[in-house]
Amino acid sequence: MASETNWAPVSQWSSEQLQAIWSQLQAQVNPFGQVLCLSGNLFRMLDNGAKNFIAQNFINHVKEPVLFCIDGTGPDRVFLGAPRHFVAGGGMLIQPGRSDPFWIIRTEAKLRAATICAPTVSTKTTKIPRPPNAYILYRKERHNSVKDANPGITNNEISQILGRAWNLESRDVRQKYKDMADRVKQALLEKHPDYQYKPRKPSEKKRRTRRNAHSRGLTGSGDFTASSPESMIPLSANSADPNDHI
Numbered sequence: 001m002a003s004e005t006n007w008a009p010v011s012q013w014s015s016e017q018l019q020a021i022w023s024q025l026q027a028q029v030n031p032f033g034q035v036l037c038l039s040g041n042l043f044r045m046l047d048n049g050a051k052n053f054i055a056q057n058f059i060n061h062v063k064e065p066v067l068f069c070i071d072g073t074g075p076d077r078v079f080l081g082a083p084r085h086f087v088a089g090g091g092m093l094i095q096p097g098r099s100d101p102f103w104i105i106r107t108e109a110k111l112r113a114a115t116i117c118a119p120t121v122s123t124k125t126t127k128i129p130r131p132p133n134a135y136i137l138y139r140k141e142r143h144n145s146v147k148d149a150n151p152g153i154t155n156n157e158i159s160q161i162l163g164r165a166w167n168l169e170s171r172d173v174r175q176k177y178k179d180m181a182d183r184v185k186q187a188l189l190e191k192h193p194d195y196q197y198k199p200r201k202p203s204e205k206k207r208r209t210r211r212n213a214h215s216r217g218l219t220g221s222g223d224f225t226a227s228s229p230e231s232m233i234p235l236s237a238n239s240a241d242p243n244d245h246i
Contacts, residue, residue: 010049011047011048011049011050011053012047012049012050013046013047013049013050018050018053018054021042021046021050021054022053022054022057025038025054025058029058029061034062034081034082034085035079035080035081035085036054036058036079036080036081037077037078037079037080038054038068038077038078038079038080039076039077039078040070040076040077040078041076043068043078051068054080055067055068055080058080058081062081062082064082065082065083066080066081066082067080067081067082067083067101068080068100068101069086069093069100069101069102069103070099070100070101070102070103071102071103072094072102072103072104072184072187073103073104073105074140076141078100079103086103090105091103091104091105092104092105094187094190094191099183102183102184102187104187104191128188128192128195130197131181131184131185131188132181132184133181134174134177134178134180134181135163135166135177136181137177137180137181137184138162138166138169138177139159139162139163139166142162142165143158143162146158146161146162
């Protein structure tokens, strides 16, 4: 096991608290582990002194410089490791503004691998997915926990529950996800400078509406919709201002 750092960093966290956090992370430290994984909630609570303390302890293990990077593939988590591990195998580090860098998998690498393996290459243009807004990120983060706590619940019912929860969240919470959405959008624009959102054509919307109506008729779930939370649930007097869209 690597030696621990004994110096006291400039942090709002006490030495005992920092040692307790590091003790939990040490479960991931082994001769084969080159990257640590922290939950997004824990990382956001840490100040710079606490982050430096964790990084220095991990440097003692891997014997090379390390950095924190946010998982840009979906889960709310943060990695700590040497930069070379994040750019291997088609990975890419993107740093929008002064925020911590995001780790993503380059689409080009996937396309090259498909070209090598497949006998033919499709000429169809790859559609770039629209960057998620604040509510979509909020819903994605909580979807599985609601589903696990309510076996048999449908996706539309989960959307309705989380839509109500979103409307009742504080401005600070909504702003946190707005900031996350802005960072994701900025990362996408840096990777695809020519990206423009193209709404569905009226003919596509009609076909989709007919398919959805047919599906609801088969499943009997027509009472629920997947629209935005503001349109599904009326706000109470204590809810956030409906015009304050984040």
